[in-house]
Structure formats: C-alpha cells, structure tokens
Amino acid sequence: MEVALVGIGKIAVDQHVPAINGSPDWTLAATVSRHGTVEGVPAYSDFDTMLAERPDIRVVSLCLPPVPRFAYAAAALKAGRHVMLEKPPGATLSECHSLEAMARANHLSLYATWHSREAESVQAAKAWLQGKVLRRFTVTWKEDVRRWHPGQEWIWQPGGIGVFDPGINALSIVTEILPDPIHLTAATLAFPENRQTPIAADLAFFHPAGAEVSATFDWRQEGDQTWTIEAETDGGTLTLLDGGARLVIDGREQPSPEDVPLSGEYPRLYARMARLVENGGIDMDLSPMRHVADAFTLGRRDIVAPFHWSV
Ligand code: NAP
Numbered sequence: 356m357e358v359a360l361v362g363i364g365k366i367a368v369d370q371h372v373p374a375i376n377g378s379p380d381w382t383l384a385a386t387v388s389r390h391g392t393v394e395g396v397p398a399y400s401d402f403d404t405m406l407a408e409r410p411d412i413r414v415v416s417l418c419l420p421p422v423p424r425f426a427y428a429a430a431a432l433k434a435g436r437h438v439m440l441e442k443p444p445g446a447t448l449s450e451c452h453s454l455e456a457m458a459r460a461n462h463l464s465l466y467a468t469w470h471s472r473e474a475e476s477v478q479a480a481k482a483w484l485q486g487k488v489l490r491r492f493t494v495t496w497k498e499d500v501r502r503w504h505p506g507q508e509w510i511w512q513p514g515g516i517g518v519f520d521p522g523i524n525a526l527s528i529v530t531e532i533l534p535d536p537i538h539l540t541a542a543t544l545a546f547p548e549n550r551q552t553p554i555a556a557d558l559a560f561f562h563p564a565g566a567e568v569s570a571t572f573d574w575r576q577e578g579d580q581t582w583t584i585e586a587e588t589d590g591g592t593l594t595l596l597d598g599g600a601r602l603v604i605d606g607r608e609q610p611s612p613e614d615v616p617l618s619g620e621y622p623r624l625y626a627r628m629a630r631l632v633e634n635g636g637i638d639m640d641l642s643p644m645r646h647v648a649d650a651f652t653l654g655r656r657d658i659v660a661p662f663h664w665s666v
Pocket of ligand 1: 361362363364365366367387388389390391418419420421423441442443470503507509520
C-alpha cells in the first residue's frame with residue numbers, strides 16, 4: 356500500500372520513514388511538508404494539492420503537532436483517505452470524536468496510534484498484572500525537554516500540552532496494562548511563568564480496589580532520564596523501565612519476550628495500520644487523552660520559574 360507522510364519533522368525522520376521503508380506492507384509514495392522532504396520521494400508543500408493529484412495514495416499518516424492535525428485529518432477523510440494519527444490524536448477530545456464519526460460515516464480506517472504501547476515489554480507487563488490485587492501503582496516520567504524537544508515552540512503553546520506530551524505516553528501504557536479503570540482525582544500542574552503549558556505535573560487517581568495510583572511528570576530532569584512504572588501487588592512487584600522496553604519482576608530482569616511480532620514501536624504501529632485498512636477497522640482509544648484533559652480541568656495551577664531554551 357502507498358502512504359503519504361505529512362509533517363516531515365523530528366518523529367517523521369527518526370521513526371516513520373525507517374518504519375515504512377522496512378515494512379513489507381508500505382511504500383512511501385509522497386511527503387507533504389512546508390520545509391521537509393525525504394530523498395527520492397515526491398514532495399508536496401500543500402496538502403490539498405497532494406490529495407487532488409495523487410488519488411492512488413489511499414492512506415495518509417499525520418506527523419504534525421496536535422493543533423494543526425484536525426484540519427489535515429478532516430481533509431483527508433473528506434477526500435476518502437484512510438488516516439493514521441501521531442499521538443496525541445488531536446488537540447481536543449471533541450475533535451477526535453468528530454474525526455471518528457467522519458471515518459465511520461465514510462467507511463474509512465482511522466488509527467489513533469500510541470507508540471509507547473508497542474514498547475517491547477508492555478504486553479508482558481499487562482499479562483503479569485492480570486488477576487493480581489494492586490496495592491500501589493507509581494508512574495515516574497522525568498526527562499530533559501531541551502534534549503528531546505530542541506527548539507520546538509509548539510509544545511509551549513496552547514494545545515501543545517507541555518510535559519503531557521511525554522506524559523501521555525506513560526498514560527497510554529497505564530491504560531493498556533492496568534486491568535481496572537482509573538480516573539483522576541487531583542492534579543498539580545507547574546506552569547513556567549513565561550509559558551502556556553506545564554513543565555511538570557503530579558497526578559493522583561481513584562482506583563476501584565483502593566490502590567494508591569499516582570504519576571509524576573517532569574521536564575526539568577538533567578543527567579539520567581527516568582521513564583518508569585512500578586506496581587506493588589499481592590503477587591510481587593513489577594517495574595517497567597525505559598518507557599516500557601524492560602521488565603523487572605521482584606528485582607529480576609525478565610528476558611525480552613520472544614513472541615512479540617516485529618521489532619520496534621513504529622514497525623508495529625504500521626503493521627497494525629495495514630491490518631486496519633485491510634479489514635476496514637477503526638482504532639480510536641482516547642483514554643490516555645481523557646486523563647490529560649481531566650488534569651487540565653481539575654488541576655491546581657502553580658506558577659514556577661520561567662523556561663528558556665538556553666541555560
Ligand atoms: P516537529 O518536528 O516540531 O514537527 C513536525 C512537523 O510538523 C514540522 O516539521 C512541520 O513541518 C510540521 N508543522 C509544524 N507546525 C505546523 C503547522 N502549524 N501547520 C502545519 N504543519 C506544521 O514535531 P515532532 O517532534 O516530529 O512531533 C510531531 C508529533 O509527533 C507530535 O504530536 C509529537 O507528540 C509526536 N511524537 C514526537 C516524538 C519525538 O520524539 N519528537 C516522539 C513520538 C511522537 P513543515 O514546517 O515542514 O510543514
């Protein structure tokens with residue numbers, strides 16, 4: 356199948372292009388970007404032109420930041436294309452619901468991807484937690500924004516969601532592996548005084564069996580980076596490390612699972628998109644985004660030191 360990649364920036368170049376090029380399912384048939392191109396691939400700077408001139412391309416993969424994404428997704432669905440969405444799938448829940456309704460009405464596939472769910476040990480962690488009584492569940496996502504988002508101004512603008520941009524990856528794993536539904540009960544969001552989005556957040560959740568569920572996200576971490584989920588249960592302690600890549604049970608590192616198809620998060624996302632298109636499927640799980648929206652609704656707002664790219 357031919358796919359057009361839209362928004363040739365960091366994630367398109369780092370992950371999407373290699374995943375498409377390595378896939379037996381896909382050919383990168385066009386790019387759409389105002390500045391970026393991929394060598395050897397026909398490049399368009401205007402999306403409507405690509406849609407009009409390339410009716411042969413049935414699928415578009417949108418790698419733009421969340422705020423401009425809705426207009427592109429809506430135009431693609433209107434033009435009869437199947438659509439794959441980078442995370443978060445939109446700037447608001449309402450626009451995501453609207454896209455889903457459009458896709459259903461037009462019998463098109465739509466995929467809200469959550470790349471962290473495809474990390475190597477996430478399914479093994481999910482299987483281990485099944486049937487256990489949860490006592491405490493702690494999420495710690497601490498990274499250096501200057502290292503991972505160099506110069507990206509959109510993350511600080513309304514809709515850019517700040518530290519929830521990586522935090523939503525943690526929440527996508529949480530909502531995948533936790534057997535019980537949780538919901539937010541309290542949040543504290545730290546906004547730099549010169550920015551529109553938070554640089555850090557502490558979240559607390561209700562758990563139906565009374566387990567203590569919390570998450571800490573922080574973009575001010577220098578040195579070692581932390582992407583860890585820890586679950587204390589009646590059957591031992593699980594630690595998911597490096598954003599879901601490694602699994603430790605009661606202090607013992609678990610071998611990489613052998614039954615995980617393909618290698619890497621993005622190759623698995625593209626394989627799933629291929630199956631969705633073949634079967635006319637829609638996958639629009641918005642649960643990670645719901646928790647983020649709740650945090651902005653319910654969260655206490657602290658104003659902290661201004662953020663500048665250079666220290
Ligand atoms: P990015 O490099 O800042 O932006 C991607 C591209 O989107 C830009 O190169 C730009 O291309 C286009 N773009 C930006 N603003 C636009 C606008 N207002 N209208 C139209 N096009 C616009 O961002 P990124 O890091 O790749 O992130 C994109 C998405 O992927 C985000 O939702 C992010 O959460 C997700 N993601 C990022 C990472 C990561 O490590 N960076 C990892 C996983 C997922 P042109 O200017 O050439 O049009």
